[in-house]
Amino acid sequence: MEFPFDVDALLPERITVLDQHLRPPARRPGTTTPARVDLQQQIMTIVDELGKASAKAQHLPAPITSASRMQSNRHVMYILKDTSARPAGKGAIVGFLKVGYKKLFVLDDREAHNEVEPLCILDFYIHESLQRHGHGRELFQHMLQKERVEPHQLAIDRPSQKLLKFLNKHYNLETTVPQVNNFVIFEGFFAHQHRPPATSLRATRHSRAAALDPMPAAPARKLPPKRAEGEIKPYSSSDREFLKVAVEPPWPLNRAPRRATPPAHPPPRSSSLGNSPERGPLRPFVPEQELLRSLRLCPPHPTARLLLATDPGGSPAQRRRTSSLPRSDDSRY
Numbered sequence: 001m002e003f004p005f006d007v008d009a010l011l012p013e014r015i016t017v018l019d020q021h022l023r024p025p026a027r028r029p030g031t032t033t034p035a036r037v038d039l040q041q042q043i044m045t046i047v048d049e050l051g052k053a054s055a056k057a058q059h060l061p062a063p064i065t066s067a068s069r070m071q072s073n074r075h076v077m078y079i080l081k082d083t084s085a086r087p088a089g090k091g092a093i094v095g096f097l098k099v100g101y102k103k104l105f106v107l108d109d110r111e112a113h114n115e116v117e118p119l120c121i122l123d124f125y126i127h128e129s130l131q132r133h134g135h136g137r138e139l140f141q142h143m144l145q146k147e148r149v150e151p152h153q154l155a156i157d158r159p160s161q162k163l164l165k166f167l168n169k170h171y172n173l174e175t176t177v178p179q180v181n182n183f184v185i186f187e188g189f190f191a192h193q194h195r196p197p198a199t200s201l202r203a204t205r206h207s208r209a210a211a212l213d214p215m216p217a218a219p220a221r222k223l224p225p226k227r228a229e230g231e232i233k234p235y236s237s238s239d240r241e242f243l244k245v246a247v248e249p250p251w252p253l254n255r256a257p258r259r260a261t262p263p264a265h266p267p268p269r270s271s272s273l274g275n276s277p278e279r280g281p282l283r284p285f286v287p288e289q290e291l292l293r294s295l296r297l298c299p300p301h302p303t304a305r306l307l308l309a310t311d312p313g314g315s316p317a318q319r320r321r322t323s324s325l326p327r328s329d330d331s332r333y
C-alpha cells in the first residue's frame with residue numbers, strides 16, 4: 001500500500017507501534033525532518049487508509065479503524081511496512097493489527113457469566129497482494145511478545161474465516177468456548193489467568209455475585225488504566241457495535257419480535273458460534289432488556305446460595321432481595 005509521502009522515512013522500524021497519541025516515531029539520524037504536525041498528519045492518513053482497506057476486505061459497511069477512533073480509544077496498532085520494495089523510493093505498508101483491552105461478559109464451559117478484561121484482537125489486515133506470505137504471522141507474533149500474552153488468552157472480535165484459519169494454523173486455536181456476543185474465545189482462555197487480590201479495585205467494584213464467583217478474572221491489563229468507568233453493561237463492548245447503527249432500521253422496525261417467555265438457556269453451541277465468526281450482515285440487534293432478563297434468570301452460583309443460606313447478619317430485606325429475582329429497579333446494570 002503506497003502513499004504520496006515517504007513511508008520509509010516516516011516509519012523507520014519494520015513494525016511501528018502506535019497508541020492513541022498517534023505520535024510519529026523518532027526519525028533516523030540524517031533524515032530531513034518536516035514539521036511535526038505534517039508527520040502526524042501523515043500518520044493519520046496511513047491509519048485512515050489502512051482502516052478503509054481493512055473494512056473493504058471484510059465487507060464492513062464502515063471502517064472500524066480510523067485516526068479519530070484511535071485517538072478516542074486506548075487501542076494499540078501494530079503497522080508492518082514493506083522493507084524490500086521501495087516503489088518510487090517511498091516505501092509501502094503491508095498491513096496492520098489493532099488490539100485493545102475490553103471489559104467483556106463471557107461464558108465459560110459451564111455457561112456461567114464471567115466479567116473479564118482480556119486483550120482483544122479488534123482489526124487485522126494484510127494487503128491483498130501480500131496475504132499468505134507470512135506477514136500476518138510476523139505481525140501477530142510481534143504483538144504477542146510486546147503485550148506478553150499467549151494466543152489462548154485473547155478474545156477475538158468477530159473473526160473472519162481467514163482469521164479463524166490463521167489462528168488454527170499458527171497457534172492451534174480451534175476449539176471455541178461458545179458465546180452469545182460477537183467475541184470468540186478459545187479453549188484455555190480461563191486457564192492460568194491472573195486472579196486479582198481480594199482488595200483490588202476490580203474486586204471491590206464488582207457486584208456481590210461477581211465477587212463470590214470463584215471463576216478466575218481476566219489477564220492483567222498491560223495498557224494504562226482507562227478513564228473512570230461507569231456501570232458495566234453486558235455485551236456492550238464490541239468495537240464493531242457502532243456499525244449496527246449503519247445497518248439497523250429505525251425504531252420501531254428494529255424491534256425483534258418479543259418472546260412470551262425468555263429463553264431459559266443460552267443459545268446452543270452451533271447457533272452461538274455459527275453466528276459469531278461470520279462476516280457479512282451484522283446480527284440483528286438483541287434488545288438489552290431481553291438480554292438482561294435472561295441474565296437475571298441464571299441460577300445463582302452454589303457458593304452464593306450457600307453464603308446466603310448461612311449469613312445470619314443479612315437483614316430480612318437484604319435476604320428477600322437476594323433470594324428472589326432482581327426487582328425492576330435493580331440498578332446493577
Ligand SMILES: CC(=O)SCCNC(=O)CCNC(=O)[C@H](O)C(C)(C)COP(=O)(O)OP(=O)(O)OC[C@H]1O[C@@H](n2cnc3c(N)ncnc32)[C@H](O)[C@@H]1OP(=O)(O)O
Pocket residue numbers: 054057058121122123124125126127130131132133134135136137138156157158159160161162163165166167169
Ligand atoms: C478481528 C478481525 O480483525 S477479523 C478480520 C481479519 N481480517 C481479514 O479477514 C482481512 C483479510 N485477510 C487478511 O488480511 C489476512 O489474510 C489475515 C490478516 C487474516 C492473515 O494474514 P496473512 O499474512 O495472510 O497470514 P499468514 O501468511 O501469516 O498465514 C497464512 C494463513 O492464514 C490463513 N489464511 C490467510 N488467507 C487466507 C485465505 N484467503 N483463505 C483461507 N485461509 C487464509 C491460512 O491459514 C493461511 O495458511 P495457508 O496459506 O497454509 O492456508
